Amino acid sequence: MAKKVTIYEVANRAKVAISTVSRVLNESPNVSPATKEKVEKAIKELNFRPQVSARKLASKEPQMLAIAVPSFTTPYFNEVLKGVKDEIKKMDLDIIMYNTGSKNPEEAVQNFFDRGTADAVILLSIDISDDVHxxxxxxxxxxxxxxxxxxxxxxxxxxxxxxxxxxxEHLVKQGFENIGMITTFLNSRSAQQREQGFRDALKNYRMKIDEDLFLSGDTTKHGGFTEESGFEAVNKYEQLGKFPDAVFCSNDTQAVGAIYALNQLGMKVPDDIAVMGYDNIKLSKYLDLTTIDQQMYTIGVQATEKLSQIIKNPDQELFQTTIDPQLVERGSTKNMNAK
Structure with missing residues (x-):
């Protein structure tokens, strides 16, 4: 039985994007005569017969959803993607997962869009450059x-x-005085804002800030949001000869590495040092880790729901909202010395 020819093969034969093939199928005026001739020639040579998917493209209905994300391996992005995956089942769309990498993601997104393969897009922690706009x-x-x-x-x-x-605020109210933070290498808005908010809370409660207790590991992978970074930072405290009473990690993954390093040094959490994370990944519950819940799965679902509405009604008012995270208090920040 002969294999069916796809619209992708037509685009490849004509050396154009699939969106261009769809415009030709739709008899769009926004295609040059020369390009139209190339596409029609490829269709004839391949004996292409538009199926449902091709007719869908020709009718300008979105078919391919692209999710651009800096990493597939971090728990934070995985939780958001789970929400997207579960909600996308309700939409008649195929899905492309595009890993931009953490370095120059805007440039990677530009290259992706230049290929013309996406009909609708979710961007996770990626800004839109002027060219992409x-x-x-x-x-x-x-x-x-x-x-x-x-x-x-x-x-x-x-x-x-x-x-x-x-x-x-939580660590101050627990009665800790020497408070530190494991920071990151990534010069991102998220990393900067977390640290700034943390510092401002300490200042507002008139706590002394010891800069020696604000440090990062040496591993730069994923901007330092890794187990290795948390592990290395704790060992730097050991080399300095002083530890904070409580440490805030930039994410839960760092906290995992930090707790492991403390265990290796014979220190217990929270008896010797309190540890706090950020993200509320699934593992944090089983580590009894106090953390900040970003509602990542829910945000993935909500983003996909809103995109579906945008597809159905492109002229609707923009949906622009900010979600406040929530404190999840567990045993890892209990102050064993509090009166």
Whole structure:
């Protein structure tokens, strides 16, 4: 039985994007005569017969949803993607997962859009550059941003400043005085806002800030949001010869590495040192880890729901909102010396 020819093969034969093939099938005027001739020639040579998917493209209905994300391996992004995956089942869309990497993700997104393979897009922790904005406007591509913002697009922002402030406030109210933080290498809005919120909380409660207790590990992978970074930071405290009474980790994954390092040094959590994380990944519950819940799965679901609405009604008012995280108090920050 002969294999069915797909629209992708037509696009490859004609050396154009599949969106261009769809425009030709739709008899769009926005295709040059020369390009139209190339596509029609490829269709004839391959004996292509548009099936449901191709007719869907020709009718300008979105078919391919792209999710652009800096990493597939971090628990934070995985939780958001689970929400997207579960909600996307309700939409008649195929899905592409695109890993931009943590270095120059905006440039990677530009290259991806240049291929013309996405009909609708969710951007996770990625900003929209001027070039990408111009391309999206020209193609009227439905977009929603998660943990990023732009005045021309719908987005769901995460209030990382508030999350950092909640972390600092909690440790102060627990009675800790020498408080530190394991920071990151990534110069991102999220990382900066978490640290700033944390510092401001300590200042507002008139706590002394010891800069020696604010440090990062040496591993730069994923910007330092890793187990290795948490592990290395704790060993730096050991080399300095002083530990904080309580330490706030930039995410739960760092906290996992930090707790392991403390165990290796014969120190117990929270008896010798309190440890706090950020994200509320599944593992944090089983580590009895106090953390900041960003409601990542729920945000993935909500972002997909809103994108579906944008697809159905492109002219609707932009959805732009900020979600405040919540403190999840567990045993890892119990002050054993509190009166």
């Amino acid at each position: 111009a391309l999206l406007q020209a193609t009227n591509t439905p977009v929603i941003m998660v943990n990023g913002s732009h005045p021309h697009y719908s987005y769901i922002m995460l209030n990382d400043y508030r999350g950092g402030y909640l972390a600092g």
